[in-house]
Amino acid sequence: EDKVVQSPLSLVVHEGDTVTLNCSYEVTNFRSLLWYKQEKKAPTFLFMLTSSGIEKKSxxxxxxxxxxxxxxxxxxxxxxxxxxxxxxxxxxxxxTDKLIFGTGTRLQVFP
Amino acid sequence: NAGVTQTPKFRILKIGQSMTLQCAQDMNHNYMYWYRQDPGMGLKLIYYSVGAGITDKGEVPNGYNVSRSTTEDFPLRLELAAPSQTSVYFCASSDSVESSYNEQFFGPGTRLTVL
Incomplete structure (x- = not known):
């Protein structure tokens, strides 16, 4: 069964901190990995990664x-x-062009 | 371009009622998708379509039906609403798999409550 696992589930930090969110996967027919940010409504696209070792920045x-x-x-x-x-x-x-989602990491940043 | 639009934004149903969630896109995308998102959970694929007249099941298709008579529209039908179908429903679309930038565009979501 295809699965995507994200960690941690939840993260609380203060402004100015640096955070690292993890995503591991076990799937057949991998094409790309995508990151989204979801605030109150629909997810918004951040990055799409297809090749190993190439950092994407925004x-x-x-x-x-x-x-x-x-x-x-x-x-x-x-x-x-x-x-x-x-x-x-x-x-x-x-x-199939299907997206398999992880459950997400909830990040809270406090002033 | 309006992108991906969904109606209604909110709906409350009684158990056993039926309804259709509407989704339309004006980007001429071949691929369209329906997801549900339960509280604190990721998105789960219900149905998807690779073009007009073609649909296929995703991870959680039970209790739902879809049709794709045009490229623009991809309605999701609930025939006998159950409390387990209380969720937020997102529709999405993307360009063909041959595209080098296969991003999915999401609609704003429909919040459905079944009581």
Whole structure:
């Protein structure tokens, strides 16, 4: 059975801290791994990772994929209260084009 | 472009009632998806479609039906609502699998409560 596991489930930090969110997967026909940020409504897209070892960056957020060890991390540096959200990891499969989601990591950033 | 739109935003149903959740996209995407998200949980795929006239089951299809008569619309039907179907429902769409940037675009969600 295809599965995506995220850790930790919940994280509470203070502004300015750096956090690392983890995503591991066991799937057949891996195509890509995607990260989403979900605040109150629909998830918004952050990154799509297809190749191992190539870091993707967007401001204070960065992510990297390890296809040998089957995991990805999402780093957020100098966290702000606006980073408070649930961060979802999802794996895109070949052939079916289905996304398998993890349960998410809830990040709370306090001033 | 409106992107992916969903209606209604909220709905309360009684057990045994039926309803249709509407989803439309104006990006000419071939692929469309329905997910449900239970409190504190990730998204689970209910049904998906790779093009007009083609649908397939996802992880949790029981209790739901879909149709895809046009590229733009992908309605989700609940025939006999049950409390276990209380959830937030998201519709999404994406370009074809041949696209080099296969991002899924999400609608704003429909919050459904079955009492």
């Amino acid at each position: 401001g204070r957020l960065s992510s990297i994929l390890d296809k040998k060890e089957l995991f990805s991390i999402l780093n957020i540096t100098a966290t702000q209260t606006g980073d408070s959200a649930v961060y979802l990891c999802a794996v895109l499969l070949y052939n």
